[in-house]
Amino acid sequence: MKLTRIVARPLLASIFVSAGVNHLQNPSHAAGMVEPLTEQLPDTVPSQLTDPEKLVLVNAVVQVGAGSALALGIKPKLAALALVGSLIPTTLAGHRFWEIEDPQMQAMQRIQFFKNASLIGGLLSVVGQD
Numbered sequence: 001m002k003l004t005r006i007v008a009r010p011l012l013a014s015i016f017v018s019a020g021v022n023h024l025q026n027p028s029h030a031a032g033m034v035e036p037l038t039e040q041l042p043d044t045v046p047s048q049l050t051d052p053e054k055l056v057l058v059n060a061v062v063q064v065g066a067g068s069a070l071a072l073g074i075k076p077k078l079a080a081l082a083l084v085g086s087l088i089p090t091t092l093a094g095h096r097f098w099e100i101e102d103p104q105m106q107a108m109q110r111i112q113f114f115k116n117a118s119l120i121g122g123l124l125s126v127v128g129q130d
Contacts, residue, residue, distance in 0.1 A: 005073075005129070006073075009070050009071055009073060009076060009126065010070075010071040012070065012119070012122050012123070012126070013067040013068070013070040013071035013079075013083075014067075014071070015067075015119065016063040016064070016066065016067030016070075016083055016086075017063065017064055017067040017068055017071065019060075019063055020059075020060040020061070020062075020063030020064035020065075020067060021060075021064060022060075023056050023057070023059065023060035023063075024057065024060045024061070024064065027053050027056040027057050027060065028053065030056040030059075030094065031052035031053040031055075031056045032052070033093055033094045034052040034055055034056060034093050034094075035052040037092075037093050059086050059089070059090060062082055062083075062085075062086045063083065063086055065082075066078075066079040066080075066082035066083045066086070067079070067083065070083065070126070076126055076129075077126060077127050077129070079126075080123040080124070080126035080127050081123075081127055083119075083123050084120055084123045084124065084127075087116055087119060087120055087123070088120070090116065091113055091116040091117070091120075094112070095109045095110075095112045095113035095116065096109065097109035097110040097112075097113055
């Protein structure tokens, strides 16, 4: 394995492990951002899938597990795909900059949105590696 992969994968994974642990310890903050979206889901969606705190906890477990696997080089392509699957709803729920009127807050959320988009690009490069 190339030295760049040995260094790059743990660096890329670190944000997911860190954020996942943070959300496991304190899911209520992120649940507050998810709740407005879960309220828009149709009544046919089972209540287990609309509980914001449970969704945050499941997402956190995926981030810690897949982030750790990526960092350790265990099934890195699968781990990266799992992280992409976790990051898309996280980004769309938590960084809706287009809905914010305050210019400073909008700019901050835009940066976070595109940071996550960049992370998705990095993860997809892991998926595409030989």
